[in-house]
Amino acid sequence: MAYWLMKSEPHAFSFDDLKKVRRSSWDGVRNYQARNMMRDEMRKGDLAFFYHSNCKEPGIAGIVKICKEGYPDTIEFGRKGKQVKPNKDIENPTWFMVDVQYQRKLKRAISLQEMKSHAALADMPLVRRGNRLSVLPVTEQEWEFILGLE
DNA sequence: GCCAACGTTGGC
DNA sequence: GCCAACGTTGGC
Numbered sequence: 550m551a552y553w554l555m556k557s558e559p560h561a562f563s564f565d566d567l568k569k570v571r572r573s574s575w576d577g578v579r580n581y582q583a584r585n586m587m588r589d590e591m592r593k594g595d596l597a598f599f600y601h602s603n604c605k606e607p608g609i610a611g612i613v614k615i616c617k618e619g620y621p622d623t624i625e626f627g628r629k630g631k632q633v634k635p636n637k638d639i640e641n642p643t644w645f646m647v648d649v650q651y652q653r654k655l656k657r658a659i660s661l662q663e664m665k666s667h668a669a670l671a672d673m674p675l676v677r678r679g680n681r682l683s684v685l686p687v688t689e690q691e692w693e694f695i696l697g698l699e
Numbered sequence: 700g701c702c703a704a705c706g707t708t709g710g711c
Numbered sequence: 712g713c714c715a716a717c718g719t720t721g722g723c
Contacts, residue, residue: 556721558720680704
């Protein structure tokens with residue numbers, strides 16, 4: 550089983566929003582690296598941190614489970630409500646998404662600031678400046694360490 | 700709201 | 712295939 554981190558802007562789609570609907574497609578990702586991970590590497594049952602980005606307190610809010618493996622992203626309007634580039638050829642799709650399922654909220658949110666303060670997390674691309682990937686792999690050690698901070 | 704960092708686009 | 716211009720991300 551693998552671990553991941555998935556970013557979402559809470560004003561558009563927050564962890565509490567996912568809690569309400571329980572399950573959602575992770576649509577609208579238009580980045581090739583993130584696409585490759587969703588299409589080729591994410592497996593049903595993998596766990597991911599739900600990360601709030603571009604907000605007052607960026608950080609990890611909770612845990613989700615991958616409940617459907619990569620399939621073509623047919624949407625034109627994403628969770629964020631804004632238009633995204635559609636798949637030009639649906640027979641040969643460029644963009645993929647997975648489905649995630651609400652798992653649990655962390656006992657307390659783990660902020661980016663806190664994660665930056667721990668040497669054990671220094672290798673996470675997340676804590677590096679300028680990182681823009683919206684889907685990131687997390688090692689088992691990092692996963693356990695973050696859960697230990699709860 | 701600012702702006703650095705990065706990915707993508709498109710002219711050549 | 713290079714690279715400047717442009718658009719977007721996301722912390723601050």
